[in-house]
Amino acid sequence: DAGITQSPRHKVTETGTPVTLRCHQTENHRYMYWYRQDPGHGLRLIHYSYGVKDTDKGEVSDGYSVSRSKTEDFLLTLESATSSQTSVYFCAISDSEYLGPNEKLFFGSGTQLSVL
Amino acid sequence: GQNIDQPTEMTATEGAIVQINCTYQTSGFNGLFWYQQHAGEAPTFLSYNVLDGLEEKGRFSSFLSRSKGYSYLLLKELQMKDSASYLCAVLNRDDKIIFGKGTRLHILP
Numbered sequence: 250d251a252g253i254t255q256s257p258r259h260k261v262t263e264t265g266t267p268v269t270l271r272c273h274q275t276e277n278h279r280y281m282y283w284y285r286q287d288p289g290h291g292l293r294l295i296h297y298s299y300g301v302k303d304t305d306k307g308e309v310s311d312g313y314s315v316s317r318s319k320t321e322d323f324l325l326t327l328e329s330a331t332s333s334q335t336s337v338y339f340c341a342i343s344d345s346e347y348l349g350p351n352e353k354l355f356f357g358s359g360t361q362l363s364v365l
Numbered sequence: 366g367q368n369i370d371q372p373t374e375m376t377a378t379e380g381a382i383v384q385i386n387c388t389y390q391t392s393g394f395n396g397l398f399w400y401q402q403h404a405g406e407a408p409t410f411l412s413y414n415v416l417d418g419l420e421e422k423g424r425f426s427s428f429l430s431r432s433k434g435y436s437y438l439l440l441k442e443l444q445m446k447d448s449a450s451y452l453c454a455v456l457n458r459d460d461k462i463i464f465g466k467g468t469r470l471h472i473l474p
Binding site for chain 1: 406407408413462464
Protein backbone atom coordinates (compact mmCIF):
# COMPACT_ATOMS: atom_id res chain seq x y z
CA ASP A 250 0.00 0.00 0.00
CA ALA A 251 1.12 3.52 -0.78
CA GLY A 252 2.32 5.43 2.27
CA ILE A 253 -0.25 8.21 2.58
CA THR A 254 -1.40 9.56 5.90
CA GLN A 255 -4.16 12.09 6.36
CA SER A 256 -4.70 14.01 9.56
CA PRO A 257 -6.94 14.47 11.32
CA ARG A 258 -9.22 11.53 10.46
CA HIS A 259 -12.24 13.30 11.89
CA LYS A 260 -12.88 16.95 12.70
CA VAL A 261 -15.87 18.94 13.86
CA THR A 262 -15.64 22.70 13.61
CA GLU A 263 -17.84 25.77 13.61
CA THR A 264 -18.80 27.97 10.71
CA GLY A 265 -16.31 30.76 10.15
CA THR A 266 -13.30 29.06 11.71
CA PRO A 267 -10.15 28.21 9.74
CA VAL A 268 -9.35 24.54 9.24
CA THR A 269 -6.21 22.87 7.88
CA LEU A 270 -6.06 19.27 6.73
CA ARG A 271 -2.74 17.56 6.24
CA CYS A 272 -1.64 14.92 3.76
CA HIS A 273 1.72 13.26 4.27
CA GLN A 274 3.33 10.78 1.86
CA THR A 275 6.41 8.63 2.13
CA GLU A 276 6.50 7.61 -1.56
CA ASN A 277 8.36 10.67 -2.86
CA HIS A 278 5.65 11.04 -5.53
CA ARG A 279 5.62 14.32 -7.39
CA TYR A 280 1.87 14.77 -7.81
CA MET A 281 -0.53 15.26 -4.93
CA TYR A 282 -4.26 15.96 -5.06
CA TRP A 283 -7.10 16.95 -2.75
CA TYR A 284 -10.59 15.63 -3.50
CA ARG A 285 -13.90 15.92 -1.73
CA GLN A 286 -16.56 13.23 -1.83
CA ASP A 287 -20.22 13.97 -1.18
CA PRO A 288 -23.39 11.88 -1.54
CA GLY A 289 -24.81 12.35 -5.03
CA HIS A 290 -21.49 13.54 -6.39
CA GLY A 291 -18.41 11.75 -7.56
CA LEU A 292 -14.98 12.53 -6.22
CA ARG A 293 -14.34 16.14 -7.16
CA LEU A 294 -10.90 17.69 -7.47
CA ILE A 295 -10.25 20.72 -5.26
CA HIS A 296 -6.58 21.49 -5.87
CA TYR A 297 -3.52 19.62 -6.99
CA SER A 298 0.23 20.01 -6.85
CA TYR A 299 2.86 19.02 -9.38
CA GLY A 300 5.86 19.83 -7.24
CA VAL A 301 7.08 21.85 -4.29
CA LYS A 302 5.43 25.27 -4.37
CA ASP A 303 3.64 24.35 -7.64
CA THR A 304 -0.11 24.09 -7.26
CA ASP A 305 -3.18 24.58 -9.41
CA LYS A 306 -6.95 24.72 -9.02
CA GLY A 307 -9.35 21.90 -9.62
CA GLU A 308 -13.05 22.04 -10.40
CA VAL A 309 -14.27 23.04 -6.90
CA SER A 310 -11.49 25.27 -5.56
CA ASP A 311 -13.54 28.20 -4.23
CA GLY A 312 -13.12 28.59 -0.48
CA TYR A 313 -9.99 26.43 -0.37
CA SER A 314 -6.27 27.09 -0.52
CA VAL A 315 -3.31 24.74 -0.53
CA SER A 316 0.39 24.79 0.17
CA ARG A 317 3.23 22.43 -0.55
CA SER A 318 6.52 23.44 1.01
CA LYS A 319 7.97 19.92 1.03
CA THR A 320 7.57 16.99 -1.35
CA GLU A 321 5.96 14.88 1.35
CA ASP A 322 3.35 17.32 2.68
CA PHE A 323 0.30 18.87 1.01
CA LEU A 324 -1.93 21.05 3.17
CA LEU A 325 -5.53 21.99 2.44
CA THR A 326 -6.89 25.06 4.22
CA LEU A 327 -10.44 26.24 4.57
CA GLU A 328 -9.94 29.90 5.43
CA SER A 329 -13.44 30.33 6.85
CA ALA A 330 -15.34 27.05 6.98
CA THR A 331 -18.96 26.90 5.80
CA SER A 332 -21.56 24.18 6.23
CA SER A 333 -21.34 23.42 2.50
CA GLN A 334 -17.78 22.28 3.10
CA THR A 335 -18.95 19.42 5.31
CA SER A 336 -17.58 16.45 3.38
CA VAL A 337 -15.10 13.62 3.27
CA TYR A 338 -11.76 14.85 2.00
CA PHE A 339 -9.34 12.50 0.27
CA CYS A 340 -5.74 13.11 -0.55
CA ALA A 341 -4.25 11.21 -3.49
CA ILE A 342 -0.79 10.85 -4.97
CA SER A 343 0.68 9.72 -8.26
CA ASP A 344 4.14 9.47 -9.69
CA SER A 345 3.15 10.82 -13.06
CA GLU A 346 0.81 13.41 -14.47
CA TYR A 347 -0.15 10.88 -17.13
CA LEU A 348 -2.21 8.21 -15.45
CA GLY A 349 -2.44 4.76 -16.92
CA PRO A 350 -2.13 1.10 -16.04
CA ASN A 351 1.15 1.62 -14.24
CA GLU A 352 0.63 5.14 -13.02
CA LYS A 353 -2.40 5.22 -10.79
CA LEU A 354 -3.88 7.44 -8.18
CA PHE A 355 -3.31 6.15 -4.65
CA PHE A 356 -5.68 7.52 -2.04
CA GLY A 357 -5.34 8.26 1.64
CA SER A 358 -7.94 7.05 4.14
CA GLY A 359 -9.87 10.31 4.16
CA THR A 360 -10.82 13.03 6.63
CA GLN A 361 -14.44 13.40 7.71
CA LEU A 362 -15.03 17.13 8.26
CA SER A 363 -18.23 18.43 9.80
CA VAL A 364 -18.88 22.18 9.82
CA LEU A 365 -21.67 23.12 12.23
CA GLY B 366 -19.95 19.23 -20.48
CA GLN B 367 -18.52 16.09 -18.96
CA ASN B 368 -20.78 13.37 -17.71
CA ILE B 369 -20.27 9.88 -16.36
CA ASP B 370 -23.33 7.77 -15.61
CA GLN B 371 -23.52 4.59 -13.59
CA PRO B 372 -26.36 3.04 -11.57
CA THR B 373 -26.64 4.29 -8.03
CA GLU B 374 -27.20 0.90 -6.41
CA MET B 375 -27.27 -2.76 -7.34
CA THR B 376 -27.95 -5.96 -5.43
CA ALA B 377 -26.64 -9.42 -6.21
CA THR B 378 -26.34 -12.80 -4.53
CA GLU B 379 -23.20 -14.42 -3.19
CA GLY B 380 -21.67 -16.72 -5.80
CA ALA B 381 -23.44 -15.01 -8.71
CA ILE B 382 -22.18 -12.68 -11.46
CA VAL B 383 -22.93 -8.95 -11.64
CA GLN B 384 -22.24 -6.37 -14.34
CA ILE B 385 -21.90 -2.69 -13.47
CA ASN B 386 -22.31 -0.39 -16.45
CA CYS B 387 -20.77 3.01 -17.03
CA THR B 388 -21.46 5.43 -19.87
CA TYR B 389 -19.46 8.57 -20.40
CA GLN B 390 -19.42 11.79 -22.38
CA THR B 391 -16.19 13.66 -21.78
CA SER B 392 -13.93 16.16 -23.53
CA GLY B 393 -11.74 13.57 -25.18
CA PHE B 394 -10.74 10.16 -23.87
CA ASN B 395 -7.38 8.88 -22.69
CA GLY B 396 -8.45 5.89 -20.65
CA LEU B 397 -10.98 4.57 -18.17
CA PHE B 398 -10.44 3.39 -14.60
CA TRP B 399 -12.50 1.36 -12.18
CA TYR B 400 -11.93 1.82 -8.46
CA GLN B 401 -13.40 -0.09 -5.52
CA GLN B 402 -14.31 1.73 -2.34
CA HIS B 403 -15.45 -0.01 0.82
CA ALA B 404 -17.56 2.06 3.20
CA GLY B 405 -15.42 4.47 5.19
CA GLU B 406 -12.27 3.59 3.28
CA ALA B 407 -10.14 4.95 0.46
CA PRO B 408 -10.80 4.04 -3.17
CA THR B 409 -8.42 1.38 -4.50
CA PHE B 410 -7.50 0.71 -8.11
CA LEU B 411 -9.17 -2.21 -9.88
CA SER B 412 -8.63 -1.84 -13.61
CA TYR B 413 -7.66 0.37 -16.52
CA ASN B 414 -8.85 0.23 -20.15
CA VAL B 415 -7.68 2.39 -23.02
CA LEU B 416 -8.33 0.07 -25.99
CA ASP B 417 -11.62 -1.58 -26.92
CA GLY B 418 -12.18 -5.01 -25.50
CA LEU B 419 -12.10 -7.00 -22.33
CA GLU B 420 -9.39 -6.94 -19.67
CA GLU B 421 -9.57 -9.85 -17.25
CA LYS B 422 -7.98 -9.91 -13.83
CA GLY B 423 -9.04 -12.85 -11.70
CA ARG B 424 -12.70 -12.62 -10.74
CA PHE B 425 -12.94 -9.07 -12.13
CA SER B 426 -13.10 -8.08 -15.80
CA SER B 427 -13.54 -4.68 -17.39
CA PHE B 428 -14.81 -3.98 -20.89
CA LEU B 429 -14.54 -0.85 -23.01
CA SER B 430 -16.21 0.36 -26.19
CA ARG B 431 -14.86 3.78 -27.10
CA SER B 432 -17.24 4.26 -30.03
CA LYS B 433 -20.20 3.79 -27.69
CA GLY B 434 -18.73 5.65 -24.72
CA TYR B 435 -19.42 2.57 -22.64
CA SER B 436 -17.67 0.37 -20.14
CA TYR B 437 -18.68 -2.33 -17.73
CA LEU B 438 -17.12 -4.03 -14.75
CA LEU B 439 -17.95 -7.73 -14.42
CA LEU B 440 -17.59 -9.41 -11.05
CA LYS B 441 -17.80 -13.21 -10.96
CA GLU B 442 -18.22 -15.64 -8.08
CA LEU B 443 -19.36 -12.83 -5.84
CA GLN B 444 -18.17 -12.83 -2.26
CA MET B 445 -19.54 -10.89 0.69
CA LYS B 446 -16.36 -8.81 0.74
CA ASP B 447 -17.29 -7.48 -2.71
CA SER B 448 -19.95 -5.34 -1.06
CA ALA B 449 -18.60 -1.88 -1.83
CA SER B 450 -18.99 1.10 -4.11
CA TYR B 451 -17.49 0.87 -7.58
CA LEU B 452 -16.29 4.09 -9.16
CA CYS B 453 -15.95 4.59 -12.91
CA ALA B 454 -13.48 7.32 -13.86
CA VAL B 455 -12.41 8.70 -17.24
CA LEU B 456 -9.21 10.44 -18.24
CA ASN B 457 -10.17 13.28 -20.54
CA ARG B 458 -8.01 14.77 -23.28
CA ASP B 459 -6.27 17.02 -20.74
CA ASP B 460 -5.34 13.89 -18.73
CA LYS B 461 -7.67 15.05 -15.97
CA ILE B 462 -9.48 12.20 -14.23
CA ILE B 463 -13.25 12.65 -13.91
CA PHE B 464 -15.11 10.37 -11.49
CA GLY B 465 -18.65 9.07 -11.74
CA LYS B 466 -20.85 9.08 -8.65
CA GLY B 467 -20.24 5.42 -7.97
CA THR B 468 -22.41 2.30 -7.80
CA ARG B 469 -23.12 0.85 -4.37
CA LEU B 470 -23.17 -2.95 -4.66
CA HIS B 471 -24.96 -5.02 -2.00
CA ILE B 472 -24.23 -8.73 -1.80
CA LEU B 473 -26.89 -10.98 -0.25
CA PRO B 474 -25.99 -14.35 1.27
